[in-house]
Amino acid sequence: MKIFNRIWTKTLGFIVLLAFTAFFIVPVIWLLLAPTKTDHQLIFGNPFSFGSFHNLAHAIRVTFTYQDYALLTWVKNSAIYSFGGIAIALVASIPAGYALAFTNFIGRRTLLGITLFVMIMPATALVLPLFLEANAVHAIGSPISVILPFSFFPFGVYLSYIFYSSSVPRDLLNAARIDGCNEWNVFRKIALPLARPVVALVAFFAFVANWNNFFLPFVMLPSNSNYPLPIGLQDLLSSTPAFNPGIGGDVPILRPELAVATIVAMAPVLIVFLFAQRSLVSGMLAGATKE
Amino acid sequence: MSSVEVNKSQPSPGSTDVVSPAGNNKEKRGVAGYLFVSGYFLLLILFGVAPTLYALYLAFTSSGGHFVGLSNFINTGKDFRFLPAFENIGEYLGIWLASLIVIVLGLALMLHSLARKVSAAFRFIFYLPGALAGAASVLVWLFMLDPSVSPWRFVLSGFNFHNLGQTIQPSHLPLIFAIIAFWAGAGGWIVVTYGALNNIPNELLEAAALDGAGAWKTALRIKLPLIKKWIAFMLILAFAAGTQLFVEPTLVSEASLGLISPAWSPNELAYVFAFQNNNFQYAAAISVDLLILGLMCAAVLVFRTKLFEVE
Numbered sequence A: 001m002k003i004f005n006r007i008w009t010k011t012l013g014f015i016v017l018l019a020f021t022a023f024f025i026v027p028v029i030w031l032l033l034a035p036t037k038t039d040h041q042l043i044f045g046n047p048f049s050f051g052s053f054h055n056l057a058h059a060i061r062v063t064f065t066y067q068d069y070a071l072l073t074w075v076k077n078s079a080i081y082s083f084g085g086i087a088i089a090l091v092a093s094i095p096a097g098y099a100l101a102f103t104n105f106i107g108r109r110t111l112l113g114i115t116l117f118v119m120i121m122p123a124t125a126l127v128l129p130l131f132l133e134a135n136a137v138h139a140i141g142s143p144i145s146v147i148l149p150f151s152f153f154p155f156g157v158y159l160s161y162i163f164y165s166s167s168v169p170r171d172l173l174n175a176a177r178i179d180g181c182n183e184w185n186v187f188r189k190i191a192l193p194l195a196r197p198v199v200a201l202v203a204f205f206a207f208v209a210n211w212n213n214f215f216l217p218f219v220m221l222p223s224n225s226n227y228p229l230p231i232g233l234q235d236l237l238s239s240t241p242a243f244n245p246g247i248g249g250d251v252p253i254l255r256p257e258l259a260v261a262t263i264v265a266m267a268p269v270l271i272v273f274l275f276a277q278r279s280l281v282s283g284m285l286a287g288a289t290k291e
Numbered sequence B: 001m002s003s004v005e006v007n008k009s010q011p012s013p014g015s016t017d018v019v020s021p022a023g024n025n026k027e028k029r030g031v032a033g034y035l036f037v038s039g040y041f042l043l044l045i046l047f048g049v050a051p052t053l054y055a056l057y058l059a060f061t062s063s064g065g066h067f068v069g070l071s072n073f074i075n076t077g078k079d080f081r082f083l084p085a086f087e088n089i090g091e092y093l094g095i096w097l098a099s100l101i102v103i104v105l106g107l108a109l110m111l112h113s114l115a116r117k118v119s120a121a122f123r124f125i126f127y128l129p130g131a132l133a134g135a136a137s138v139l140v141w142l143f144m145l146d147p148s149v150s151p152w153r154f155v156l157s158g159f160n161f162h163n164l165g166q167t168i169q170p171s172h173l174p175l176i177f178a179i180i181a182f183w184a185g186a187g188g189w190i191v192v193t194y195g196a197l198n199n200i201p202n203e204l205l206e207a208a209a210l211d212g213a214g215a216w217k218t219a220l221r222i223k224l225p226l227i228k229k230w231i232a233f234m235l236i237l238a239f240a241a242g243t244q245l246f247v248e249p250t251l252v253s254e255a256s257l258g259l260i261s262p263a264w265s266p267n268e269l270a271y272v273f274a275f276q277n278n279n280f281q282y283a284a285a286i287s288v289d290l291l292i293l294g295l296m297c298a299a300v301l302v303f304r305t306k307l308f309e310v311e
Helices: A002-036 A039-044 A053-102 A108-120 A123-136 A144-151 A154-167 A170-178 A183-194 A196-212 A215-220 A229-239 A255-286 B002-008 B023-059 B071-078 B082-112 B116-132 B135-145 B153-158 B170-198 B202-210 B215-226 B228-242 B247-254 B266-275 B280-304
Strands: none
Touching: A002 A053, A002 A255, A002 B082, A002 B116, A002 B135, A002 B170, A039 A255, A053 A108, A053 A144, A053 A154, A053 A183, A053 A196, A053 A229, A053 A255, A053 B023, A108 A154, A108 B023, A108 B228, A108 B280, A123 A144, A123 A215, A123 B023, A123 B266, A123 B280, A144 A196, A144 A215, A144 B023, A154 A196, A154 B023, A170 A183, A183 B023, A196 A255, A215 A229, A215 B247, A215 B266, A229 A255, A229 B135, A229 B247, A255 B116, A255 B135, B023 B280, B071 B082, B071 B280, B082 B116, B082 B170, B082 B215, B082 B228, B082 B266, B116 B135, B116 B170, B135 B170, B135 B247, B170 B228, B170 B247, B202 B215, B215 B228, B228 B280, B266 B280
């Protein structure tokens, strides 16, 4: 009886796992297959069938050439904003984490506490205040209004602080000081080269956060030529007849084309996930993630 | 995954300085400290502190710059869209947090009892949709919810939904946003919870098994209490992020042919005040409401769970 019970629980558990696997993976599979089909096939065909490479090429061509290669502009914008934000965030946060871990200055604990608070608070809470601020200094519409707020990344400071205080021995730095290194050289020659793993970690997290960010560019960048990808997706959504039956048929963006744009938008983050899953997970456990 | 324990093993900076050979350099290193944090400090002031202070200033003044006390807060609170917006995210958060507790913990415990390699495959699949967080996830789910193309159409037609308008009618939205949040976010939390479970010392679990505790008992009485901190961490962060809902209702309302209010969530209401009514004072007041909510979450997390004991 007991054995029977156990087998039954095991089977049930496996069914539950498979059901959730389907829940998580089916939308992804559907999305990847959608561009190979025509809108008509998507409606009337098997949802998991493969259409044809001809359809795929057509959907890709239509999506990329739409509005004079707007999609490429959005990709370029997303890349500039994301990487610009990451670069400044790294330059600011690695030395800051180092200083918080190893130097003693007045206000150090306060700064650490504030960093913790700002890190836990959702970044979205600051978007409208940032907009009001940018509006007051007439910075709306400038890429800077997105890049600079991106580069304020307290989670990066926290990760770098945790890394230095837990995995770099203080004696190593003191040895360098005895050998005559000044403070700058201790950081640049000893601490910075050791930080390679945490630099990658901060960059990954910042990239995922920046690339997918919607609200900030949504309020800061009103013009189409400045849109990053997520706002571009919204633009496509608002003009496609697929979701707005009232709109005339002159917009060539249908479901297969929307799927192409969505895949383009997610691909870079997916690649980061595939190659950096392990370090992303360890980072999530070391501190916090913001959505 | 051992980094869960990272927080516990920190040297205390400063205390060893006195006896260290370079103790006489203490003064100099203090100055160096300021220089090293200066870049971050500047960003913190410009893009953390300044916008907060400016929002506070706007929230307490009139458009002419006169101090008006709490009247912006009271007037926005009386707006007919204010309470519904908070009710909407309240309902959404209820579903989302309940699913985190029941399903995420359940799945993590199940995966934890499987062989490592098998569970790694499942964890990866569950985690994958996280790549589509934000606008992309909403687009994918608009397809999933549209009975004309959805691979789930048999489920949708079971509920008698035959077009997108029927699936995304306003009363369904909290559940729909919870499903989207779950799809894109649960995997990450499953991975985190699994990591926390992995950090439970084996001796404890072996002792429980020797005492005759079955899988259920071990899970409920031993494993869950031991990762309580992480559960709190997950719930508070998910709650804080959930109060900020913006992209999901904005995009879904785009596809709803005007059925869904453009001020569905508090952040959207603040956006409407700022962009449609040009009323920055009201927008700032709601932003301050939301900032206070976020701040309270952070305070609970920092002061109550001790997850971030930094020294």
